[in-house]
Amino acid sequence: MIEEGKPIFVQIAEQIENDIIGGRLAEEHQVPSTNEFAAFYRINPATAGKGVNRLVDEGILYKRRGIGMFVATGARERLLEARRMRFRDEFLTPLLDEASKLGISPEQLTQMIQKEGVTP
């Protein structure tokens, strides 16, 4: 669940983002409280709060006073757009690095991707 090497609050924010993108947290639905996140992931509540607040700052979540945190309308589409932008940096560049290390040419790589693509 929680991995080394990345700040925990970033991982909490990403976990919530994944749940929104995957549809497990629907727009205008309530998200678990900071203390619930802390207990579930066994992390410091201040750290969990930092992850949640980051998404509030980005407008992905919003606060309803006295009730809790909710997923904003349009959050899913905005997250998808941001993730597409990051796809190149996080997946494509390392893929090309590894391929070149293994001596896989761009043509072979294209073939491999097409082959994977026809059998989803």
Next chain:
Amino acid sequence: MTATLTQTDAVVSVGGLTKRFGSFTAVDDVSFSVQPNTINGLLGRNGAGKTTIMQILTGQDFPTAGDVRVFGEAPAENPRVLSNISFIKESQRYPDDFQPRHVFESAPWFFENWDGDLAARLVEDFRLPVKRRIKKLSRGQLSAVGVIVGLAARAPLTFFDEPYLGLDAVARQLFYDRLLEDYAEHPRTVILSTHLIDEVANLLEHVIVLDKGRIIIDEDAERLRGSATTVVGTRSAVDAFAEGREVIARESVGGLASVTVTGLDDASRRQAAQTGLELSTVSLQQLIVRKTNAPDTEFENPS
């Protein structure tokens, strides 16, 4: 000498604290502060000075030099300060004929926030026999008594000094879970000293690491996470990569070498991967081992 107690002030502030025992310097010119309502790790090897500092902060020992403030006041023989503190230590002693229930029954006299219901729940959780003489308890059960007192006391400032000798992995997880739960509902300041750093790393908000009586790390836990990376590869590639970087540990076997460096940005990571180096993140525990274990020469940059 008295300062007003306000919520925004540091709960603990220590300046230039030194403690000598004869010719041995246990704590050497240490300065730090602890913010209210945070869980802090006080970490380091045996003999680093952790327990000495906690004893001074809880008024059980006196500094040789330096200024120590707890809730803005000097802690020694100061009931205003000491009534707000609970100190759970590894070698807690109790009167010979005491049973755990006697400890829990007398606790409300010392701790005004004592929660008897919480204590009763924890007794169940830890399966502690409350009517057995403390002398007859196992090492783990004795530790459970201390952990229960430390949690149920809800003292505004709680010290746990290696609180769980003899507790098994299940009981330790129980302690972490109950600490987090109760802290979330009743925020307070916790200072936790332990050797089981990997187990508690995620609970901590702030980390202080001592080595030979001095502070070598005083940092937010989140900022420490992922701050160090071990880079492994051929000696020449590793040396080239480490050039000009802050190296905190270094090992080599034959033609292979590994260095632990701090503050790698994404570009450096990519550069390392492209030159065939393997990168792995260093856990808080590994970071501390490397910072406190290595001979001085290994802290120097390779040249």
